[in-house]
Amino acid sequence: xxxxxxxxxxxxxxxGMGAAIEAARAGASCILIDEGxxxxxxxxxxNSKEFQVKEKEMLTAEQKRGxxxxxxxxxxxxxxxxxxxxxxxxxxxxxEVMWSSNDASGVIEAEQIIIATGAYERPVPFPGWxxxxxxxxxxxxxxxxxxxxxxxxxxxxxxxxxxxxxxxNKLHDIGxxxxxxxxxxxxxxxxxxxINQWGDADFAHDIAADLLELKQNxxxxxxxxxxxxxxxxxxxxxxxxxxxxxxxWKPLEDTTKTxxxxxxxxxxxxxxxxxxxxxxxCKHEFYPGIGWTVIRDEWMQTSQQGIFAVGDGARIxxxxxxxxxxxxxxxxxxxxxxxxxxxxxxxxxxxxxxRIHSFEKFRKHLNEVTSVxxxxxxxxxxxxxxxxxxxxxxxxxxxxxxxxxxxxxSVKLLTRLGMGACQGKNCSPSMGMYLCEKLNKTAYQVxxxxxxPPVKPVTLGALANMTITKDSHQNDSYDAINTGxxxxx
Amino acid sequence: xxxxxxxxxxGGVIGCAVAYYVAKxxxxxxxxxxxxxxxxxxxxxxxxxxxxxxxxxxxGVIFHKAMIEKGLLPADSHIPPQLPKSFLDFAIQSNEMxxxxxxxxxxxxxxxxxxxxxxxxxxxxxxxxVAFAKTLYGNCPCGxxxxxxxxxxxxxxxxxxxxxxxxxxxxxxxDNQVNPYALADGYREAARKLGATIITxxxxxxxxINAGRVSGVETKAGFFPSKYVVNAAGAWAxxxxxxxxxxxxxxxxxxxxxxxxxxxKILSACISTNDCYIAQKxxxxxxxxxxxxxxxxxTDITPxxxxxxxxxxxxxxxxxxxxxxxxxxxxxxxxTADELPILGKVKGVEGYINACGHFRTGILxxxxxxxxxxxxxxxxxxxxxxxxxxxxEERLQSLTNNENSNHKTSIQ
Numbered sequence: 001x002x003x004x005x006x007x008x009x010x011x012x013x014x015x016g017m018g019a020a021i022e023a024a025r026a027g028a029s030c031i032l033i034d035e036g037x038x039x040x041x042x043x044x045x046x047n048s049k050e051f052q053v054k055e056k057e058m059l060t061a062e063q064k065r066g067x068x069x070x071x072x073x074x075x076x077x078x079x080x081x082x083x084x085x086x087x088x089x090x091x092x093x094x095x096e097v098m099w100s101s102n103d104a105s106g107v108i109e110a111e112q113i114i115i116a117t118g119a120y121e122r123p124v125p126f127p128g129w130x131x132x133x134x135x136x137x138x139x140x141x142x143x144x145x146x147x148x149x150x151x152x153x154x155x156x157x158x159x160x161x162x163x164x165x166x167x168x169n170k171l172h173d174i175g176x177x178x179x180x181x182x183x184x185x186x187x188x189x190x191x192x193x194x195i196n197q198w199g200d201a202d203f204a205h206d207i208a209a210d211l212l213e214l215k216q217n218x219x220x221x222x223x224x225x226x227x228x229x230x231x232x233x234x235x236x237x238x239x240x241x242x243x244x245x246x247x248x249w250k251p252l253e254d255t256t257k258t259x260x261x262x263x264x265x266x267x268x269x270x271x272x273x274x275x276x277x278x279x280x281x282c283k284h285e286f287y288p289g290i291g292w293t294v295i296r297d298e299w300m301q302t303s304q305q306g307i308f309a310v311g312d313g314a315r316i317x318x319x320x321x322x323x324x325x326x327x328x329x330x331x332x333x334x335x336x337x338x339x340x341x342x343x344x345x346x347x348x349x350x351x352x353x354x355r356i357h358s359f360e361k362f363r364k365h366l367n368e369v370t371s372v373x374x375x376x377x378x379x380x381x382x383x384x385x386x387x388x389x390x391x392x393x394x395x396x397x398x399x400x401x402x403x404x405x406x407x408x409x410s411v412k413l414l415t416r417l418g419m420g421a422c423q424g425k426n427c428s429p430s431m432g433m434y435l436c437e438k439l440n441k442t443a444y445q446v447x448x449x450x451x452x453p454p455v456k457p458v459t460l461g462a463l464a465n466m467t468i469t470k471d472s473h474q475n476d477s478y479d480a481i482n483t484g485x486x487x488x489x
Numbered sequence: 490x491x492x493x494x495x496x497x498x499x500g501g502v503i504g505c506a507v508a509y510y511v512a513k514x515x516x517x518x519x520x521x522x523x524x525x526x527x528x529x530x531x532x533x534x535x536x537x538x539x540x541x542x543x544x545x546x547x548x549g550v551i552f553h554k555a556m557i558e559k560g561l562l563p564a565d566s567h568i569p570p571q572l573p574k575s576f577l578d579f580a581i582q583s584n585e586m587x588x589x590x591x592x593x594x595x596x597x598x599x600x601x602x603x604x605x606x607x608x609x610x611x612x613x614x615x616x617x618x619v620a621f622a623k624t625l626y627g628n629c630p631c632g633x634x635x636x637x638x639x640x641x642x643x644x645x646x647x648x649x650x651x652x653x654x655x656x657x658x659x660x661x662x663x664d665n666q667v668n669p670y671a672l673a674d675g676y677r678e679a680a681r682k683l684g685a686t687i688i689t690x691x692x693x694x695x696x697x698i699n700a701g702r703v704s705g706v707e708t709k710a711g712f713f714p715s716k717y718v719v720n721a722a723g724a725w726a727x728x729x730x731x732x733x734x735x736x737x738x739x740x741x742x743x744x745x746x747x748x749x750x751x752x753x754k755i756l757s758a759c760i761s762t763n764d765c766y767i768a769q770k771x772x773x774x775x776x777x778x779x780x781x782x783x784x785x786x787x788t789d790i791t792p793x794x795x796x797x798x799x800x801x802x803x804x805x806x807x808x809x810x811x812x813x814x815x816x817x818x819x820x821x822x823x824x825t826a827d828e829l830p831i832l833g834k835v836k837g838v839e840g841y842i843n844a845c846g847h848f849r850t851g852i853l854x855x856x857x858x859x860x861x862x863x864x865x866x867x868x869x870x871x872x873x874x875x876x877x878x879x880x881x882e883e884r885l886q887s888l889t890n891n892e893n894s895n896h897k898t899s900i901q
Contacts, residue, residue, distance in 0.1 A: 090792075092789075096792065103810075105796075107792045403689065404687075404688070404689040404690050405689070406690050407690075409524070410689070410690060413524055413531065420815070421750070421813075421815055423816075450526070452816060452817055452818055453790060453792075453795070454795075454814055454817065457814075458814055459810065459811055459813055459814070460747075460777075460799045460802055460803055460810060460811075460812050460813075460814055461799075461809075461810030461811060463796060463799035463814060464799040464803045464810070466792065466795075466796040466799075468792070468793075
């Protein structure tokens with residue numbers, strides 16, 4: 001094989017791991033980059049040695065899937081350069097990838113790029129949402145998963161989607177008093193028919209088991225309800241909640257009740273993390289209730305040649321589908337590098353395509369699981385912070401609209417909304433929706449807040465210490481990175 | 490609809506300043522703006538450095554060094570070209586307007602544009618920098634009354650955050666700073682309070698001319714009649730000029746700029762080195778600029794620029810090594826080959842007025858530009874002779890034929 005630049009895979013969750021496994025098996029040179037200390041991502045996060053579960057029968061279905069994937073990656077790990085504790089700061093359409101790790105940074109020129117950066121939890125602004133004691137369900141889960149930390153004494157869980165149920169059970173397990181789960185919708189996954197209809201999907205089994213456990217734990221679940229307000233001076237002390245109009249999720253103000261709680265776990269579904277595909281100038285489209293997603297062909301290729309997007313960062317579908325998408329992209333990228341022939345690529349990917357197709361209808365349900373309705377926006381008052389980084393309040397956004405701002409970019413210029421460290425990840429999903437409602441415009445007219453490199457926190461020192469690598473054989477530049485040696489025997 | 494006397498095209502710092510000064514004369518004025526990515530006002534550090542800019546500090550010295558490294562200038566030409574005395578005088582007079590402008594804008598608009606008397610320090614790293622500084626100190630067109638030569642000890646004493654590995658510094662007194670966004674906002678709000686009509690998010694599509702005289706402006710939101718049209722379109726001034734059949738030799742010059750997280754006050758002066766300039770703003774963030782690149786209207790940012798600006802910043806202020814970068818962004822300066830603004834009327838189109846080509850000094854030169862344009866429209870005596878900045882036929886010819894100029898050479 002010719003001396004080629006590497007395939008760079010960004011994100012080592014299920015999608016990135018799947019891509020790396022297949023690309024390495026096909027004989028392509030590849031680099032797998034992840035921010036964590038180990039591969040695994042959020043869902044297959046590896047615990048520190050002290051917390052690892054040894055007995056096989058104690059593993060949940062999810063843990064079993066993760067273990068198998070880790071083993072597959074380990075088998076080919078001598079063929080992959082795994083850069084852990086490394087952030088990707090930017091991707092350019094000419095396939096340059098800028099990374100940083102501790103006090104070093106660099107630019108890799110990639111032959112192919114597979115973006116597998118996952119999704120993040122949708123922030124919904126309402127009074128008190130920034131108080132200490134308010135966490136996302138993902139945050140709560142990872143506290144428990146990695147460190148067995150009890151994040152509060154009395155908890156209320158609110159949002160939408162099955163993750164609320166499993167979080168409630170996890171909190172119950174470690175001795176937190178869980179008052180209730182408030183589900184904003186009345187979703188199909190909570191009906192008894194769901195398991196009958198989708199019995200062959202592991203995911204459906206997981207949900208059914210979680211619902212049963214919730215019942216056994218005596219935790220009530222209220223549908224079409226959510227948190228209206230979190231009260232407290234310096235931290236969450238009590239929570240005011242109430243019913244939502246099932247049609248549009250508008251809060252019904254005369255239904256409120258207040259209970260004492262020091263932990264509020266929120267999960268309003270997920271937003272695909274499209275920062276890198278946006279930076280690479282890939283084409284995107286908008287899904288109502290979910291957000292912007294990158295456009296791909298069946299091989300997971302974006303509109304930019306040699307740049308793939310897979311997993312929840314491309315379209316929210318969960319870990320199982322993410323892994324299959326990753327594998328397909330890994331195979332195709334290897335073919336694009338001429339590591340394998342087209343016929344071979346077809347053969348290798350056949351079963352992953354057929355798995356994905358068998359889930360196609362199921363994915364529509366997953367969309368429902370992760371989408372929200374615009375009535376939720378009415379929870380925010382004019383004083384509510386909508387951009388936490390720059391401390392912009394809803395009243396500032398309203399003032400900008402009065403002054404003629406008709407899209408997110410103009411609101412940004414007038415208010416500094418989205419100019420902070422998160423580059424709009426926390427405010428643009430809700431404020432984009434807000435502008436659409438308020439101005440009666442489409443998401444395309446309202447636009448987005450454009451990300452700029454670096455999309456992750458990095459020091460000036462690291463950027464001053466930058467290496468530009470022309471091909472994968474100059475490996476010296478990675479010496480600065482702690483690769484963890486996770487798979488070293 | 491009231492009949493507009495004046496329509497200003499462009500809502501950056503220049504357009505807003507013109508709107509403010511024209512409205513202050515009691516003239517009916519409308520500003521039409523279409524915010525675009527890359528407007529220079531939003532990528533400015535807000536330095537008011539009349540001396541520094543006139544003698545080639547700020548971006549000038551960085552650009553000059555880059556040219557030498559590219560082999561486009563001889564290695565021993567360590568002195569960036571100085572701008573003409575008329576420019577320095579213009580800049581100094583404009584700079585002197587800021588202290589009183591602060592109060593006037595605040596009173597009208599409630600906006601504090603954070604005028605701060607900082608001075609500008611040029612750091613001398615090596616003998617070449619010392620030689621450069623000696624020439625400046627000895628031959629500054631304003632005399633050296635405004636310049637102090639600081640020993641390393643004096644620098645250490647007044648700016649402890651600056652590296653100790655220097656041979657000295659020049660301090661330019663009177664070279665200060667503002668918050669550039671707040672300045673533009675302040676002008677705009679003050680103009681509005683004085684009766685100006687501000688139309689944002691509206692694209693101008695044409696300038697209507699009847700018998701050699703401006704009669705109004707066509708926009709996506711309809712036609713607006715007016716007697717005067719002011720071209721304050723920044724990097725897009727050439728396109729706006731074309732609508733009136735006027736050739737404007739202004740081209741976009743990209744500057745990439747870095748902003749850090751907010752930090753405690755560590756710098757009291759602005760800093761210029763041959764790698765970068767550094768200014769700590771009111772909210773605590775430190776701005777590090779800037780490249781000088783001709784890449785058309787491209788507003789990308791590039792790894793190599795980020796790298797060299799960060800290197801320069803860490804060299805000047807070692808502790809910035811641990812500071813976090815918050816944002817990197819870029820703006821398009823309205824470049825002119827002679828580095829002078831293009832102001833005033835042109836032959837052949839009555840009612841058309843230029844307020845463009847401010848290159849690196851739009852923030853600094855905004856008050857005097859605004860004042861002059863308002864005086865021109867009101868037929869007052871001008872506060873500053875405008876001749877050097879008019880787009881005469883000779884100037885246009887020299888600007889468009891200036892193929893050998895440094896600034897026509899693209900560097901990345």
